Amino acid sequence: MKAHAPILVQSLVRLTATLAALATLGQADAAKIPDKVTFTEHVAPLLFENCSRCHRPGEVAPFSLLNFEDAKKRGKQIVEVTGTRFMPPWHADHGHVEYSNERRLTDDQIALLAAWHKQGMPEGNPAKLPAIPKFTEGWQLGKPDLIVKMPEPYEVSAEGRDIYWNFVLPLNLPEDKWVRAVEFRPSARKVVHHALYYLDTKGQARKFDELDPKPGYNGMKRSNGEFESLGGWAVGGEPLMLPPELAWRFPTNSDLVLQTHFHPSGKIEHETSTVGIYFATKPPSRKFTTLQLPPLFGRLSGLDIPAGATSYTLKDSFVTPIDLEAFSVTPHAHYLARTFLLTATLPDGKKQTLLKISNWDFNWQEDCAFKDRIRLPKGTLIESTITYDNSAGNPNNPSQPPKPVRWGPMTTDEMGAITLSVIPARDEQLAELRQSKRNHTIDLFIDRAQEDTRRRQQIQPMLALFDKNKNGKLDTEERPALRGFLEMSGMLKGLDDGF
Numbered sequence: 001m002k003a004h005a006p007i008l009v010q011s012l013v014r015l016t017a018t019l020a021a022l023a024t025l026g027q028a029d030a031a032k033i034p035d036k037v038t039f040t041e042h043v044a045p046l047l048f049e050n051c052s053r054c055h056r057p058g059e060v061a062p063f064s065l066l067n068f069e070d071a072k073k074r075g076k077q078i079v080e081v082t083g084t085r086f087m088p089p090w091h092a093d094h095g096h097v098e099y100s101n102e103r104r105l106t107d108d109q110i111a112l113l114a115a116w117h118k119q120g121m122p123e124g125n126p127a128k129l130p131a132i133p134k135f136t137e138g139w140q141l142g143k144p145d146l147i148v149k150m151p152e153p154y155e156v157s158a159e160g161r162d163i164y165w166n167f168v169l170p171l172n173l174p175e176d177k178w179v180r181a182v183e184f185r186p187s188a189r190k191v192v193h194h195a196l197y198y199l200d201t202k203g204q205a206r207k208f209d210e211l212d213p214k215p216g217y218n219g220m221k222r223s224n225g226e227f228e229s230l231g232g233w234a235v236g237g238e239p240l241m242l243p244p245e246l247a248w249r250f251p252t253n254s255d256l257v258l259q260t261h262f263h264p265s266g267k268i269e270h271e272t273s274t275v276g277i278y279f280a281t282k283p284p285s286r287k288f289t290t291l292q293l294p295p296l297f298g299r300l301s302g303l304d305i306p307a308g309a310t311s312y313t314l315k316d317s318f319v320t321p322i323d324l325e326a327f328s329v330t331p332h333a334h335y336l337a338r339t340f341l342l343t344a345t346l347p348d349g350k351k352q353t354l355l356k357i358s359n360w361d362f363n364w365q366e367d368c369a370f371k372d373r374i375r376l377p378k379g380t381l382i383e384s385t386i387t388y389d390n391s392a393g394n395p396n397n398p399s400q401p402p403k404p405v406r407w408g409p410m411t412t413d414e415m416g417a418i419t420l421s422v423i424p425a426r427d428e429q430l431a432e433l434r435q436s437k438r439n440h441t442i443d444l445f446i447d448r449a450q451e452d453t454r455r456r457q458q459i460q461p462m463l464a465l466f467d468k469n470k471n472g473k474l475d476t477e478e479r480p481a482l483r484g485f486l487e488m489s490g491m492l493k494g495l496d497d498g499f
C-alpha cells in the first residue's frame with residue numbers, strides 16, 4: 001500500500017500525526033475518558049472491532065493487532081495513525097452521506113487510545129478481556145459455499161510494463177445457483193493491483209486458455225465483452241455482499257474468468273488466486289444494474305491531461321429516465337486523480353452528495369455502500385466530477401518530470417469513473433434504463449467523432465448529413481436518427497466490450 005507513496009509524504013504524515021492527535025484530543029469529550037484506561041477493558045474491544053479484521057495473519061495489513069503484546073509494541077504508532085485518521089483506512093469524505101461500511105473511529109475513541117498510551121499502556125484485569133471476534137481464517141466474508149483456485153501459478157516478471165492476464169476457473173456447478181458475493185484472494189499481494197470477475201457460460205474462455213501455452217491467456221487489448229461482468233476487487237478493497245433481495249445467476253456450465261492486472265515489483269512473484277463464492281439462499285426478488293459516469297471508465301471522454309495541469313477536470317452527467325434506488329458507489333481512477341464528486345439533483349431541486357473524495361489514494365479503490373437506499377426519482381440529474389493533478393507537485397505522479405497523459409489501461413495512463421449500483425423501482429423498466437445508458441454512450445462517441453481531427457475526412461462528412469439545421473453541431477433532436485444509423489452501420493461494434 002503505502003510502499004508506493006514517496007518517503008517525503010510518509011514523513012509528513014508522521015510529522016503532522018502528533019499535532020493532529022493533540023488537536024483531536026481537544027475535540028473529544030474528556031468526561032467520557034475513564035481515569036484508568038486499560039488494554040483489556042477499553043483498548044481491546046476497540047481494536048477487535050475496528051482493526052483486527054485487517055490486522056491478522058494472512059490479511060492486507062502488515063502486522064497483527066490481536067493481543068496486548070501486539071498493541072503495546074505499536075502503541076505510539078497507533079496513537080499517531082488514528083490521530084491523523086490514516087487508520088482505519090477510509091477515503092470518502094465524512095459527513096455527506098452515511099455508508100454502512102465506513103471505517104471510522106469517533107473522536108472519543110481516538111482520545112481513549114491516546115490516553116492509554118499516555119498512562120503507560122497498562123494491561124488491566126485479564127478477566128475483562130473480550131473474546132477475540134470469530135474471524136474465518138483466510139476470508140473476510142466467512143466460510144464460502146464454494147472455493148475455487150487457479151489450477152497453476154502464474155509467474156509475474158520482475159520488471160517491465162503492467163500485465164493484464166485472464167484466468168479461467170471452472171466452477172463445476174451441479175445445478176444453477178444464485179450468488180450474493182465473490183471474494184477474491186490474491187497470493188502475491190505485492191503485484192496484484194486489481195482483478196475483474198466475469199462469468200462465461202459458453203466455454204469460450206477455456207478455448208482461449210488452450211490456445212495460450214502459459215496458464216490463462218493474455219488479457220491485454222482483449223475485451224471480455226462476451227462475458228457477464230460481476231464486478232471486481234482492487235487493492236485495499238473488502239468484499240461486500242449484494243443486498244439480500246439481489247443475486248447473480250450462475251448457470252451449471254459457468255466458468256469464472258478473472259482478468260487480473262499485475263504491476264511488476266522488481267522481483268519475480270507467483271500468483272495463485274483463490275476465489276470464494278457465497279450462494280444466495282433464495283432467488284432474487286429484484287433486478288439491479290450499474291450507472292457509470294462517464295461510461296467505459298472514461299474511454300470516450302477525450303481524457304487528455306497536459307503535463308503540468310494541476311486541476312484537469314473530467315465531467316459527465318445523466319438524467320435518469322425511471323425511478324431508481326442506489327445502494328452503493330465506487331470510484332475508479334489511477335495515480336493522478338485528486339478529487340471525486342458525485343451529486344444527485346432531484347426533480348424538486350434538492351441536491352445531495354453521493355460521494356466526495358478530497359484526497360484520492362490510488363491504493364484504496366473501494367465500494368462505499370449507502371447505509372440507507374438513496375431514492376433517485378425519474379428526472380434526477382446525476383453529475384460526476386473528477387479532477388487530476390499532473391504537475392510535478394503531485395507526489396503520486398508516476399512521471400517526473402510530468403508528461404501528457406491520456407486514457408489507457410496502464411497504471412501510468414489514466415481512467416476515471418464513478419459507478420452507482422442501482423435497483424429500478426419496477427423490474428420491467430430496466431430495459432428503458434439500459435437504452436438510455438446506451439444512448440448516452442453513443443452520444444459520447446458522436447462528441448469524440450466530431451472532434452476527431454485525424455478522422456475528419458472520413459467521419460465528419462457523414463455526421464454532417466444528420467445536421468439537419470446546418471448549425472455545425474449535432475443537436476439533441478438530431479441525435480436519435482444518427483444513433484440509429486450508427487447502430488446499423490456496424491461502426492459501434494465492440495464499443496462497450498470489456499466493460
Ligand code: HEC
Binds near residue numbers: 003047050081082
Ligand atoms: C481495511 C483494513 C485495515 C483496517 C480496518 C485497519 N488497518 Fe491498519 N493498516 C492496514 C494496511 C493495509 C496497512 C499498511 C498501510 C500502508 O503501509 O500504507 C496498515 C498499517 C497500519 C499501521 C502502520 C502505519 C505505518 O505508518 O506504517 C498502524 C499503526 C495501523 N495500521 C494501525 C491500525 C489501527 C489502530 C486500526 C484500527 C483502529 C487499523 N490499523 C485498522 C489495513 C487496515
